[in-house]
Amino acid sequence: MSRLWILCLAFLLACGQNQPTEQQGEEKLIGKLITAGGTVTEIVHALGYGEHIIATDITSTYPKEMQALPSIGYRNQIKAEGILALGADMLLAEEGYLTDDVVSQLEATGVKLAFFPKPKHIEETYAVIAEIGAFLDVPERAESLLSRIKEEEKTLYAYLNEQEKETTPRVLFIMARGPETVFIAGKETFAENIIRMAGAEPAALGFQDFVPLTPEALLEIDPDYILLFDSGMQAMGGQEGLRQIRGMENLRAYTSGNVLAFDGHYLSGFGPRVAQAALELARATYPMN
Secondary structure (H helix, E strand, C coil): CHHHHHHHHHHHHHHHHHCCCHHHHHHHHHCCEEEECHHHHHHHHHHHHHHHEEEECCCCCCCHHHHHCCECCCHHHCCHHHHHHCCCCEEEEECCCCCHHHHHHHHHHCCEEEEECCCCCHHHHHHHHHHHHHHCCCHHHHHHHHHHHHHHHHHHHHHHHHCCCCCCCEEEEEEECCCCCEEEECECCHHHHHHHHCCCEECCCCCECEEECCHHHHHHHCCCEEEEEHHHHHHCCHHHHHHHCCCHHHCHHHHCCCEEEECHHHHHCCCCCHHHHHHHHHHHHCCCC
16 A cells, blocks of 8 residues: 555656646747737837747837847738738737738637737826736736836936926927928827926927928927937938938027937837836936036
8 A cells, every 4th residue: 555655646746747837827828929019019028928929010129139030011011811820829919000801810710819009108108018918917017017117217207306497408309201201290299298208398389290391390499409210310311411401400409419319119119118218318308417
């Protein structure tokens, strides 16, 4: 009986060792992911599931290793066949990123889909992180990430409170895709929100969304700082190339060298690094003496 008992115990222990741990079971449940939308991708990665992402879209440039993954394309160019060929179990995307036809085709095949709003304010960032954390069934990781961002937000506001604000710097965001395609940001844009978060004032608020830039409007606005994406600066041929924009040479911001360029996703994504981006912008417009 003693020998039989020992054999049974050994068998039970062996079976127990083959059972998946909670973490292993969690990974098996998640499976292979495709993400679409740079902010969604960054959040999923920040929640610890970067290794599960097998493909992304062309806007998913951060973290850098995401750029090495297969790309499913961009918005209306994305096809269901390309996604299905990758054998993903789930697709997490920004709302409105896929056409209705593509969504219907994917749903018919059993691929699990989830769509999340594109945040344009830090409170929306918090909400989307919580939503994605809930969808992936890792609310504790989401809470940890939210706590980190809130601490970074406190650092931002502490920096702003240290500044002597005789005047608030006025910042104009310019969306440039070349000398003939130049727009400026107005109300209800990511630019308005990130500029305000950085303690500055958006220089153009007489309109909503983005409008074409005219020389007359540029001179009338006359901002303290000009803000662009890195890609926009490159499209113009660098800071010297901004002279191609009529009226630019007459601006105080340009002649003073107050031209700022940030990575596009970093500045506009309102993802896990939003407070870091706002602090960097604040330091550029409120430099410590």
